[in-house]
Amino acid sequence: MKSATNMPLLPDDFIRGVANQHGVTSTELDALILALKGESGAEIAEKLNISQPAVRKRLGESYRKLGIEGGGNKKIQNLKEKLYAQYQGIDKNVISSQEDWGEAVDVEGFRGRDREIHELEEWIVGDDALRCRLVAILGMGGIGKTVIAAKIAKQVQPEFDYLIWRSLRNAPPLEEILTQILRLLPIDAEDYAKVSENDKIVLLIEFLRKHRYLIILDNVESVLRSGEGKTQEWAGEYEPGYENYGYLFKKVAEASHKSCLLLTSREKPKEVAALEGKNLPVKVLQLSSLDLAEAREIMLDKGCNCTDEQLVQLVTKYSGNPLALKIVATTVYDLFSNNLTEFIKEIEESNAVYGDIRILLDTQFKRLSDLEKQVMYRLAIHREYVSLAQLKNDLRNTDADSNILEVVESLLRRSLIEKEANASRFRQQSVVMEYVTKRYIEQFTSDLSEKKNRSLLMSTL
Numbered sequence: 001m002k003s004a005t006n007m008p009l010l011p012d013d014f015i016r017g018v019a020n021q022h023g024v025t026s027t028e029l030d031a032l033i034l035a036l037k038g039e040s041g042a043e044i045a046e047k048l049n050i051s052q053p054a055v056r057k058r059l060g061e062s063y064r065k066l067g068i069e070g071g072g073n074k075k076i077q078n079l080k081e082k083l084y085a086q087y088q089g090i091d092k093n094v095i096s097s098q099e100d101w102g103e104a105v106d107v108e109g110f111r112g113r114d115r116e117i118h119e120l121e122e123w124i125v126g127d128d129a130l131r132c133r134l135v136a137i138l139g140m141g142g143i144g145k146t147v148i149a150a151k152i153a154k155q156v157q158p159e160f161d162y163l164i165w166r167s168l169r170n171a172p173p174l175e176e177i178l179t180q181i182l183r184l185l186p187i188d189a190e191d192y193a194k195v196s197e198n199d200k201i202v203l204l205i206e207f208l209r210k211h212r213y214l215i216i217l218d219n220v221e222s223v224l225r226s227g228e229g230k231t232q233e234w235a236g237e238y239e240p241g242y243e244n245y246g247y248l249f250k251k252v253a254e255a256s257h258k259s260c261l262l263l264t265s266r267e268k269p270k271e272v273a274a275l276e277g278k279n280l281p282v283k284v285l286q287l288s289s290l291d292l293a294e295a296r297e298i299m300l301d302k303g304c305n306c307t308d309e310q311l312v313q314l315v316t317k318y319s320g321n322p323l324a325l326k327i328v329a330t331t332v333y334d335l336f337s338n339n340l341t342e343f344i345k346e347i348e349e350s351n352a353v354y355g356d357i358r359i360l361l362d363t364q365f366k367r368l369s370d371l372e373k374q375v376m377y378r379l380a381i382h383r384e385y386v387s388l389a390q391l392k393n394d395l396r397n398t399d400a401d402s403n404i405l406e407v408v409e410s411l412l413r414r415s416l417i418e419k420e421a422n423a424s425r426f427r428q429q430s431v432v433m434e435y436v437t438k439r440y441i442e443q444f445t446s447d448l449s450e451k452k453n454r455s456l457l458m459s460t461l
Helices: 011-020 024-036 041-048 052-066 073-087 114-125 145-159 175-184 195-211 244-254 272-275 292-301 308-316 322-336 340-349 355-365 370-382 387-392 404-413 428-460
Strands: 134-138 162-167 212-219 260-265 282-285 425-427
Touching: 011 024, 011 052, 011 073, 011 195, 024 041, 024 073, 024 387, 052 073, 052 428, 114 134, 114 145, 114 282, 114 322, 114 370, 145 162, 145 195, 145 212, 145 355, 162 175, 162 260, 212 244, 244 260, 244 272, 244 340, 260 340, 272 282, 292 308, 292 322, 308 322, 308 340, 308 428, 322 355, 322 428, 370 387, 370 404, 370 425, 370 428, 387 404, 404 425
Parallel strands: 134 260, 134 282, 162 212, 212 260
Antiparallel strands: none
16 A cells, blocks of 8 residues: 555545545544644644634544544555555445435335336436436325335445435525535535535536436425415425425436436425426426335235235225225234224225324325315315316316316325326226225214304304
């Protein structure tokens, strides 16, 4: 190995990547990089406008976090040797400095969805003619968006220089997400933290051009606006203060680069709806029901064996939703001692939408506007595919009549209804239909009771 004094200077982005993996802060890193370039303590202090004791403290913290031992100048020599060994690939146990998986889920043991995985792979790392700059994985809650995103990200990661995963579940402001991403990029200057949100987006686009990045934003629906309590509110709009997420999606989709932004969401952002297309670099994968073989694997993993007939009943009843099937398997084990026949008899006689399955659907239904709920109730009554003309006729003389195109399109973007292949007819999935039917009966009963109480009150006056 070369001596520390004869080693070539390592790229700043490599040093930053290794330091980030070990928790070295940006201020500590500023001093460390200058020290690695041969600057003295006095020179570092002058360039960073800090005291020499502050320089020693920052370097000491850096060495500690990086596991560097020795005294005096020996520490910087040991660090140079370690970094050079890693850069040359000598240390095989070094974690890649170019991946940050954030809150990504474990995909060990993931099975199925082969067709969807292949399609995503073609879009993300396929031929130039097929490669996309923005890909969205959409579907109702529990359908498996996050796990399939993690699976494809693991599979294509070697094709990218950098991979960054961030969850939007808690609705972080865009500026916070941008700052987190930029901290991981090979940026020499640290003043990006002080620039505006729009300038951060421009800076990110520049790096998407210079390197190949795969950035995954999970749970995008968290920054989209709910229609609850409103008469007209369509899917894909942003909560106040979160509109620049849409600007980011638009810029990533329209700029020329070889990176990819992968989104998962229960609802389709309006920019994705406007920019997607068969021959365009924006694609959408709408996740639907698992097939029977995949559903059987889920049941077996939970220790629940079932006949072909029982499996078909469950997949049909719960629309092949992976999370719903896992909940069912747990219930069958806990309450029915793995007797599927008893469980199926129970849900046929009472209600298949219970417990966590109901909570899951409650979360999505509450986001609907009043007009969307009207159309959902009407679709539940029909129980089969319905044309736009029939829906419009059913809802004549209501606000939903004049807004039928917007309402149906919004429900599609919320992943709550599905369109018949090669026809302009629409319906709900089985589990959604059963849930909405029960909601409708409860609403009707409540309204009827309220009218009776009002009539009784009037009769006593």
